[in-house]
Each structure stands twice: as C-alpha cells, then as structure tokens.
Amino acid sequence: MPPLQAAIVDLDGTLIDTLGDFVVALNRCLQDLGLPGIDRQFVANTVGKGSEHLLRSTLAHVGADPALYAAAWARYQAHYQAINGQHAQVYPGVEQGLSWLHSQGLRLACLTNKPTAFAQPLLQRMGLAGYFERIYGGDAFERCKPDPLPLWRTCEALGSEPSRSLMIGDSSNDAEAARAAGCPLVLVTYGYNHGQDVRALPAWAHLDRLDQLAHRLRQGLGA
Template identity: 80%
Template sequence: MLRMGCYFFMDPMPQSLPLHAAIVDLDGTMVDTLGDFVVALNRCLGDLGLPSIERSFVERTVGKGSEHLLRSTLAHLGADAGLYEAAWARYQVHYRAVNGDHAKVFPGVTRGLAWLRSRGLRLACLTNKPTAFAEPLLARKGLAAHFEQVFGGDAFERRKPDPLPLLRTCEALGSEPSRTLMIGDSSNDAQAAHAAGCPVVLVTYGYNHGEDVRAVPALAHLDRLDQIEGWLAY
C-alpha cells in the first residue's frame, strides 16, 4: 500500500469502469453524531433509573443501528433485557429531541459531496440510522440537497453489513453496483460493499467499532472526504 500525503492508496479506480453513482454513509462518514447518541442514550437510561454510559462505549458500539446500540447498552450495564421496549420508546423521544444538537459535519464533507455531484454522479445516503432521524439531520446540517435518495436502517428488510441495502439503493439510482462507489467509515460499509460488488472507499476519522479502519480492505483510505477528488484523478 502506497502512502502519498494524506492519502492511503490500495488501487486507483479503474479508468475503464467509470462511476455513475455514489452511496454515502452518514454517522462517522459525513457527520460526527457521537454527541447526540451519548446525550439521548443517557437521558433514556436516566428515565429507567439506570446508570449513565461512557462516551467510549458508545463510540465502539454505534454503526449497526439504534436497536443494536440500545440492546448492547442494556447488556453492558447488566440490565434486564426485558427493559428493551421501554428503553426504545424513551430513546426515540430523546433522540428526536436532540437530533443534530451535538453533531457537526466533518471537515471536507460538503466540498467532497459537491465535487462528486459536479462529476455527474448520482448520490444516495444509506445509513443504519432510522430514516426519520437521518432525513432531518441531513437537512439541518445543509447536506440534504446533495442526495437524490435517503435510506435509513428501516428502509429495507436487512441492514448493512448485509449487501441488500446497497443493491436496492443501486436500483433506486439506476446504477450497476460495479459503477457505484460506496463511501463509509467502517467494516460494516466495506463488508456490504464487497458483497454487493460495489467499489469502496473508507474515511479514517469515523468510528469503526473502536478499531483502525485502515486494516479494513478498501480501494482507498482517506483522511478527508474532499480528498476523493485527488484519488479519482490519480
């Protein structure tokens, strides 16, 4: 693997296979939402008389959907699994109330998305976050206009790392998987992309369950999303 400045290359994008579209993850890829998760989760736990959870645990656990985060949190605290339904109801209330309050767009994201669109790529956001939370977050952070489609974790029968959401999103964009770039921050995104037949690029600043994402196979590992311009031009 060749390192060039802030770029971590494994392979250039084949020039004989031009891209028609891109699918972009949300949490940890475009927006740092860890603060929202921590606040909403701890308010939920407080309602149930449970102790608060540490930020580092949330960072290691996000990425597989809110249900997974909540079940993992209850297990981590040694709480009764039967509390899940009550916890889910309270969590939904609190997350909706704080959605975007403690979140910020990562540097380079807006420019990177604008550049991809300037190249004629059709863009979709595909996240394991519920659609009802994803759409207002994108709008609040000024990112919604970049996307033709937004699909949350409840949009399909299965979620990433299953390839089904990527395949369905490709269909919605009218693009073949081999010509649709997946951009994410975790092994979930990479695993789904590889299984779907999509080329994949990973950003290095996301969550990835507390592990170094550079160890996850991808065409490139980028420190900022706007570095995609240099990679595709490489």
C-alpha cells in the first residue's frame, strides 16, 4: 500500500444499508402499475449497477412489458424521493472508520452509482455528508462504475494520484473500477455484491467493519 492521499468510498452496501428504501420504493411503484411485488433478496442480488438497471431488472423479474419503463421510472423516482433514508441505516463502524480516515488528513469523496439527487440528501440525513469533500452519483459523469472514468475524475477533483487513492466498496463494480483505474482496493464483506461472496474478489483487504481499516493499514505499512 503506497502512502495515501485520498479515499473514495462507495455508498449503498458500504456506508449505508439502503435495501429497505429500495424495496419500499420499488414495491410502491409496482403497486401503482398493478404489478406483483418483489422481495428483499431480489433487490440485494440486483442493486449496485444504477437505478435504470435496477428498475429494468425489476420489471423483467415480475414479467412486465418493457414499454412500461417510462411510467415506472417516474413513479419510482417519486416514491424513492419521498422515503429516501427512512428505511436505511448506517452500518456499524462506518462513522468511526470515516472519522479515522479524516483524522489522517486524507481527502475523502463518496462515489456511488445512486443518482446524485438521492445520494446527497441521504448522506445529509444520516450525518455522513460532512466527511466528504465531494459527493458524486451515477449521473455525475458520462459513465458509471465499473468503468474507471468516475474514479479518475474523482481523483482529479481531489488532486490525488489514482495509485494513492484508496477505493472502498462492497462489490465487483467497485473492484473492477479500482483495478482499471489503478487504485488500491479495500472491500467490505457485509454489502450486496449481486448475491456473491465478495471475499472471492482480489483486494488489498476484506473488512467486516470499516473501523477495522486503521488496524489493517498499520499492519500493511509495518507500523
């Protein structure tokens, strides 16, 4: 692990357990359209690739006509905006982990595939926004994770080199983006990762809690 200048942190499944929000908003949307509902496990296996992918996958899962997408999108957006953060919770150890990173003088950014209009108020509501210099959603750049472009652009905004900017995430999207961007990677084990065990993905460390990062970094740096 090289000396770090910055840390770039994912949101859903890394900082905050937002499955409850997704389940409620999607089911209200489906109910509006007269469609059957979905369960928490389906969302856990599907979330992470952006809201459009989630909604299209949901419509396909319940056997809906793809032509309903535009109507479903409007309803989903309205429902999610109304309940954003009400059925979510910050994971144990997250605030302590972010506080430690901040205390080390690292510049912090949150980089998520969630739309920026949802990500910013959610972090505010959960008391985490103050840790981050930048908050970028999946609509902030031309492409989203697992493409490396958002990581490169975030590094530029933070004034950090990719090789000295730690990516912290919970899924293969984060892993692929970090590898392609040249960023060191830490993965948390409690997130979603499309129903797969994240420990199967190569990373500098796999953490059960974000506040374990200080100890692991000291170990890795020989401190």
